[in-house]
Amino acid sequence: MEVGEQRLAFLLTTSKGLINAPTALVTAVFLEGDGAPGTTMEAAFNAWPYGIRGSYSTYANFDRAGRWRLDVKVDNPDGNDQIQFAVEVMEKSPVPALGTVALISKSKVLGNDGPIEEITTDYSPDPDLYRLTIKDAVENPLPSVVVFASPAFCTSPTCGPQVDTVSELKERHPDAANYIHVEIYDNPAEIQGDLDRAEIFEVVDDWGLTAIEDYFNESWVFILDADGRIHDRFEGFATVDELDAALMKVLAQT
Numbered sequence: 001m002e003v004g005e006q007r008l009a010f011l012l013t014t015s016k017g018l019i020n021a022p023t024a025l026v027t028a029v030f031l032e033g034d035g036a037p038g039t040t041m042e043a044a045f046n047a048w049p050y051g052i053r054g055s056y057s058t059y060a061n062f063d064r065a066g067r068w069r070l071d072v073k074v075d076n077p078d079g080n081d082q083i084q085f086a087v088e089v090m091e092k093s094p095v096p097a098l099g100t101v102a103l104i105s106k107s108k109v110l111g112n113d114g115p116i117e118e119i120t121t122d123y124s125p126d127p128d129l130y131r132l133t134i135k136d137a138v139e140n141p142l143p144s145v146v147v148f149a150s151p152a153f154c155t156s157p158t159c160g161p162q163v164d165t166v167s168e169l170k171e172r173h174p175d176a177a178n179y180i181h182v183e184i185y186d187n188p189a190e191i192q193g194d195l196d197r198a199e200i201f202e203v204v205d206d207w208g209l210t211a212i213e214d215y216f217n218e219s220w221v222f223i224l225d226a227d228g229r230i231h232d233r234f235e236g237f238a239t240v241d242e243l244d245a246a247l248m249k250v251l252a253q254t
Contacts, residue, residue, distance in 0.1 A: 002093035024074035094208030121152035129181035137178040138228035160237030
């Protein structure tokens, strides 16, 4: 996370399973100051596909870099209803920021970069997500939804079926935007289930997704407006309704 307004998403679990109360209250406290609590925000619970997990999300405005504590309060009939956890907020993230123009990247497409099994680890890929490069999308007059993910190798705690979700969004609004999947790994056909063989695709490095020391989340979605500027970004899994709401805001301004 970096200074400014950020989407904040988290999962809450106990020894008995997932907490799925409709809302949670989140208060941000800057730990390097006087410790006075800031604004309290309401985070909504978002059920993930297949009914096995879900996360809370809200938007928080961090006005300075440094260590912050998030105080979370949620209705939990099974026990403890409060939790605290610390986050580090950077002055500037290496990942492209909101309001900046997306990188003019030549992501892989069908035909030019080989058959579909060579450009994605998805076992049942949607060919429509491999028609345009990011460069093509930025340079045409439509908004864009760009997902970076590895469907077969979802390893971070907050990743989920994100590429399927973008395909679902495409089915809702087929002509409203460009929809692109960028596979995290450059050599899907060679991996054969062994991530030790995997090589990161250079576009993933270009977008800064591997640049945070000792941290790697392989699931990101960027919503671009018609001018190619990043209107919203989602780290970790985002539901189709969250993506839909972000896309609708962009379309309303187009």
